[in-house]
Amino acid sequence: ESAPINKDVVIIGAGPAGATLALILAKHYDIKPLVISRHKGTANTPRAHIFNQRAMEVMRDVGLEQQLSYVASAATEMQHTSWSHTLNGREYGRLWSWGNDPARRGTYEASSPCQMTDLPQSYLEPVLVKESQQLGVEYQFNTEFVSFKQTDDQVRTCIRNRESGTCSVVISKFLVGADGARSAVLDELGIPVDGCRLNDAFNVHIKADLSRYFEHRPGSLNWVLNPDAPEWSAVGNFRMVRPWNEFVVSMHPSAKEGKPFEPSSDDIRRRLYQMIGEKEVGIEILSAYKWTINDQIARSWQKGRVICIGDATHRHPPINGLGSNTYISDAFNVAWKLGYVLKGWASPRLLETLTDERKPVGDRIVRRANAGMEVHRKLWGILGLTQEARETAVQTLESDTCEGTLLRKDLRQTLELVDDEVQAIGIQMNQVYLNSRATMAELDDHPPDFSHSNELKDVFLSTFPGYHLPHLWLARDGHSPKVSTLDLAGHGYFLLLTREAGGKWLKAVETVLETRQIPIKACSIGFGCDYMDAYRGWSKICDVEDDGAVLVRPDHFVAWRCHSLQSGHVGKLQEVLGHCLGYD
Template sequence: MSTDQDSRTTNGELTDPCLFHHPKVNTDVLIVGAGVAGLSMAVLLASLGVRAITISKHTGTAPTPRAHITNQRTMEIFRDLGIEEQVLAVSTPLKQLGSGVLATNLAGTEIARYSCYGTGSHQVSNFATASPCEMQNVSQHELEPILLSAAREKGADVRWATELVHVENLPDGIKGRVRERFSGAEYEISARYAVGADGARSFVAQELGFTFEGEHGLKSMVSAWVEADLTRYTAYRPAAIYWTMQPGNDSWVGSGTWICVHPYKEWVLNWQYDPADGEPDLSDSKVIGHAHYTIGDKAVPVRVKAVNKWQVNNVVATTYREKNMFLAGDAAHRHPPSSGLGSNTCVQDAYNLAWKLALVLSGRAGQRLLDSYHEERQPIGRQVVDHAIKTLHYMSRVPSVLGFWRGQTAEEGRKVMQELFSDSPEGSQRRSALTEAVYLQNYRSNALGIQLGQRYKSQAIIDDGTAYPESTRDPILNYEPTTHPGAYLPHAWLEHQGRRISILDVVGHGRFSLIVGISGAAWKAAAEGLGLGIDLSIYAVGIRCEYDDVLGEWTARRELSEHGALIVRPDCHVAWRSYDLPQDPSTALKSAFSHILALDETSSS
């Protein structure tokens, strides 16, 4: 069977063509797109009590696996939203798929293997101590229904088969015209703000003239979702991804990449094609033939569930905000799936923006707070795109190191493979080169610093005049926790009322937090007199405090005296810190919140 990349099946969603025949609908936020980014935004806004309508031209959630790597930061967000257990129920922990395997084919010669997702002996402690959560392998078609269910449980209005056909970005809000695809009926939705989360072919971005930098169409790819029992060739070396590269193949560049959906019988098989040769053959027979070629065993039954084609892009929006419209997810940043950062960045975009919209809409924050979404997330989008492209190039080095080239005969390919593993000076040199090339794959699969080390600079962060701690290790591969303003609050295990909890379980939940220590009473008295109307929770964290630092982990990571304090935003980033108890904590807090919430602004942005 064959489907276009952007098409969706009903997937359990029933759409009544007689619904929503309204001449005009008003809401606070219009969310365009109901993929990972749009549904995450819907869950978050509903949790915060914001009126929002989410529309999607599709008839239901993603029908195919697509994105699958879910890192610790995203799992922390799901934990905050109360859906971690539901996600775990459909996931495979990545520590169970902790190898990266390169082979000529699955039944053939193994070229190299390395440890992924923090499973290596030198990586385990880094990943384990960085977060209360573990990385998961959960495919998009199983994740999106969980997000949808959570959104609807919280009262979200999600409308399928409803397409945006026109949008205006007006001084006082957004006006959109939508069409119900089944009935053809059109109606108007007016909103104070809108979020374009409508994917890599974003209608919103195109219609409103958002500009982008980078390149489209770097590679053309085919993905096939298949059932094939590959236990014999994979279970003894469990991996989320198997790369096959065969000599003597005219399309040796990524002959086939097997991505595990469910061990070890459900997969996505990716391969590259050249548009200059015409449209790829997406027939079942062609897919099965390619599957057998990359397996190396024609006796394995293969069932094709879906096939689509797509492009590798290297693109990021130059701005994430144009007046009352925001871009999120793939609408804002488009990059290859290498490094598995795509869906994670989508969720994290929504986590950054939702609470800001809620505060501005309720009048508890100034318009300038919304500018911080672009200031904080656009540099992260650029970083993620650049990193994904870099790791794609790192993988493309491997065939040349192996001695493969386009147009090579099968006999020439066999000779270079024999030499690679031979007891000869040439073989030794080539194995050394291969070892170096394989080490670079750590930047794809073990980039803990990229995943957890995101740091914000914006008007919603108050720098304290100190420098970030200097990196003592590779900052891409290693996460270095810090409470410096702009950083994500470091994880530390605490004890509270006889339970072990992470400090990340304490903060978040849609509200600001004030983390204090032994001088908590003075800080609490100061906070109670603020009168800002925001949800502010105060937590005393330290040795024998209410949140007891029994292991000393928080003391080691807080970078404050026992009398200091942190303001932690609803998205768990540190907004402000005071190393010690100031002479007038009330004035210090009031000044900090006034700046963070843009309450001191003299004009709207």
């Protein structure tokens, strides 16, 4: 065993959660964690891919939005979700998807400076790793976590190089388990996990030019419900990796002559041709692999100096594409808290807000993904998953009978329910922290009432503490490009936003800076201010008077707001910051 290594932070796992956290720590706080991964490199299969606007906002904050949009497929390639018998055969239905419904496109555009993209994990991870390495983050691949021991002021983590078998001890102030669905760190913390394992999925990664089936209906997720081979489940999906020559096909071996079916590559190829509906297509099989779909959520994200994020804490079916997007938000939440604690700007108690803020988000997405799964099952039930059931369903659907009318109605209504998956901007954007000590609401301030809105489809815009800062376009002057409110926030800083009569708030921030060493800045929005409220959005949504203020945390969430200037405002701002940083 070699001499212990000292680090501020050790991160177990270089997936979307771990690599994002490492990148933000390095970029905004000059903290260079050690990241270890038991695998030889980054994800070797495409895995999670729907990349939503909230996740891209985090990437915009660290300056990676443009680079990632070059490697991602644009929203226009994600226009549809479709269901058919074979790719070249009968289509049962399709839906506009991921913000491409002409009637809803505006909501997506208005809600974020970023766009939806399709960004497979195998393209995302190398960018995150390379970028953070350039900032000094150390990655050790082929290295596994063995155990840890924490005391009041440090964590001793034992790691082992899988090639040489050599063990080392790393002493750090904090340990983060971003080690995926079978998190050894969470296990060792003894945090219980509620829920169950659902099923194994079988994915085949292929190269094949399938453009003729998709040019007229481009889409990320293309279901093929084909009951023609009893040894395979009728349910499959051609998931676009690269338009239109690289796909991950989910296709589930079921049973053959009563025994579990382990398909050979010839079996896989035969089934692929069957699902495509013709054999005149060249197919290169790159890999075939299983992965486990779970329905599980940990009871806590943190214990002392050890934190868990990502699949380590919440695991669910890929419905709504919320997994890795949510882990990127997890990482954004943890990064500023760890950064501030390590710099001595916040009390370690700030880390206790992690579970209060992120568990409700995790609970919601796990519930939503499972509810979405039920809708798919209903749809499969309507269309039938055996040859006989399918023939009957199709005959009924085509028939001029009462049964036909009823079944067509059922099919239409069920497809409408899938809209809650593929056009659900609300669940993507509405992460709200209402029971957190890292925000502070005035006693006479009240949360907005969204009880009559649709939490899956509508975006809840508010500057009430605990809400995400709404995105609105502003202008610096008549010559510069427009700027999002989100661009003013973040980058490791607290931000105090004021309006035309907020001069005293700007001075208050200067006073705070004299006494408290925290990154905080202030700016004004409005007529004659630092930023012009060019499209009048901020004045409609900010919900504070011309001399009011909104304090935003480094992760774009509102910490506090004050409707109008009161006497003792400097002391109040100090008090609020102290509270949000865990000092009372």
